[in-house]
Amino acid sequence: MKILGSRRGITQSFENHQYEAEDYAGEHLSDVKIFGTAKVISIVDKYKSHEHTINYNDFLKNVNKWRDGNYYNCISITGNKVRYHHNELGGNEVWLETFFDNEKKHFRITHLDAVLVKIGDIIDSNTIIGKQGNTGLVLSNKPVTDITYGSHIHFEVRDENYNFINPRSYAVGDLIVNYIPQSNEINNNQKQIKIIADIINIREKYTVNSNNIGNVYKGEIYTVLDEINDNKYTWYKINTNRNSIGFVASLKNGRWIEVLDNDRHIDIVDDNYNSIKNKKIENIFECKKDGLYAIRLKKGESIYIS
Ligand SMILES: [Zn+2]
Structure with a gap:
């Protein structure tokens, strides 16, 4: 499982996970990485491991009582009141965008203890996305006093329309994911x-x-x-x-x-030493150290620049 590191094993397969995700065991607070490159498109980072951990069975038992519109007013395994939006029952999470053979894919990694990336970051195999944790809705055989209760990685792969895909081939083997950065560059001749x-x-x-x-x-x-x-x-x-x-x-x-205002403007001084602000200049010279200069030649004059 190179994408998530070799120390993780499958605890819940795609089939057992209602065809939505796979779950992986691993050491609590261990680094979470991918193998390849991707762009961070969304994060949630506001819950605390253990303190805000919700036992899945408690959730099922109390779901009607806890529900409040789009939110759940949960009681965590340590007795804390925690309000979770129904989209955020995965606790702290990261959404990534990446490409396989030019097809866009989204990855979702949830239950993190901490998120260590920002929206817009281009991440690679060296980036620690976050630390494995137990935020959100988890299940465990451990006693609730165990700080690592239910700690695991929940990993979803979605296509560009956010339909679920079996994550197995993305989590094992030698696949390299590649984010194709948007490549338009500043062009002074175009809007x-x-x-x-x-x-x-x-x-x-x-x-x-x-x-x-x-x-x-x-x-x-x-x-x-x-x-x-x-x-x-x-x-x-x-x-x-x-x-x-x-x-x-x-x-x-x-x-x-x-x-973007791609026209270049600079302040110049005319022949009578009047300063003219913000004049559009077509023939300009750029000096890395000092910025822009305009050089105007009289008829018949020429200059050499080296
Ligand atoms: Zn899961």
Whole structure:
């Protein structure tokens, strides 16, 4: 099981885990890593091992009593009151995005004691994603006084539409996962946008009800192929470099997307020594140490630069 380290063994197979995940035993607080590269797209990191651990059987017994809309008001194995959102019963978790043969996959790793990565991080085999723990809903034969009660790794693999896939082939063998970074670079000749929200869905068409065909992430830069405005959003048509062309929305007056000003402007002094601020310059020289210079030549003059 190279993806999770050789010290882990399967405790619950995909079939036994209601075709959603596999569980792996391992040492409590041991490092959790993957084998390959991926991008961190979501994390939960607010629960404490043991203190916030919920016994699965207690949960089943009290599920109706504990339920409060989308939340559960649980009593942990140490008697603490812990409020869990129904999506966060895995406790502290990390969602990763990666690619196998150009197909997007999502990994979910839950019950972590601590999360040691941030959203947007590109991680590799050397990155410690987190420490194995027992946050969230777990089951164990150990006494509840044992600090390692129910400590394990829950590992899900999802396709790009978040359907469950058997994680076995991703957790064993020599598969190397590769995140393909978005590769658009700043291009001064094209209108470009920079994503400043953590994550924005890519839509097939320029409506919010249109199919979600992927995501763009903070810091990525895209060339604008077309721009459509409606009452609420500006839609940018982009090529995502993942074989998809789609639309990303920027809420008007919101801070989701920044339109890059690729024209270069500098302050100059004219012939009469008047300073002119922020003038658009076409022929400029960039000096790594001092920034930008504009050099204007009179007719017939030439310069040599070395
Ligand atoms: Zn599990």
